[in-house]
């Protein structure tokens with residue numbers, strides 16, 4: 001048999017898992033050694049340590065998030081291949097693994113229980129995502145997760161509150177998704193409640209509080225704004241008459257607000273970088289670019 005044809009047959013035999021070897025035209029039965037399926041590799045992992053729902057953890061017990069809710073949480077956070085997802089209290093690693101397998105992201109799971117952390121790392125190997133996912137054994141309150149672009153949580157309200165100051169100091173635009181539990185008066189930007197459970201999304205807001213002057217680019221118009229900020233919610237005044245601003249909020253670095261002076265209605269939608277906002281300002285249906293600077 002020509003060599004090229006033999007190679008093609010060998011490749012096909014391998015792909016079909018037939019365990020056939022074709023050597024010099026003679027067919028012999030080879031030792032069958034198929035790659036184990038992710039499920040049987042996962043079963044192997046659980047032979048070393050099989051967790052049980054409700055088992056104690058350092059600050060909270062282990063209960064896995066169901067698959068449908070894991071996907072929904074990651075969808076709410078719009079996870080993509082450029083993201084670095086941290087699951088704080090990673091359990092068997094399922095959120096970190098899903099972030100990599102379903103959304104192409106890199107992910108880190110932080111799990112305190114050494115047996116769980118080892119199991120999660122084994123699951124990462126079983127699912128073939130070792131290049132994208134790492135599980136570290138450690139305490140979420142002593143781990144630096146400041147590089148994350150997405151943080152996922154399934155903890156408890158009081159643990160969310162302990163993490164809240166750290167989360168609020170993260171890069172503006174960082175998405176935080178929590179299964180079941182809220183963060184007191186930091187209201188979520190989005191909620192999704194269904195029979196699979198509740199998931200909440202927060203987007204870390206940039207700091208925009210203070211006095212700003214907006215000047216029209218290539219024009220003469222300008223107006224002043226004074227902003228007070230409570231998490232993503234903004235209040236304050238704008239214009240010469242210090243009119244109250246409405247519909248005002250931060251979503252990461254994106255600012256949106258409105259105010260009216262008599263029958264002149266102004267809508268501002270902008271992007272904040274440090275002490276500068278580049279904004280699309282619509283005044284009575286005419287739009288132009290304004291640059292806001294913090295005074």
Ligand SMILES: C[S@@+](CC[C@H](N)C(=O)[O-])C[C@H]1O[C@@H](n2cnc3c(N)ncnc32)[C@H](O)[C@@H]1O
Pocket residue numbers: 056057058059060061062063064065087088089090091092093094095110111112113116138139140141153154155179
């Ligand atoms: C409710 S489970 C959630 C598991 C996983 N994130 C999920 O949603 O499927 C919480 C996990 O946090 C772990 N844990 C508890 N306190 C921790 C701490 N201080 N640091 C790291 N992990 C912790 C527990 O061992 C448990 O596996």
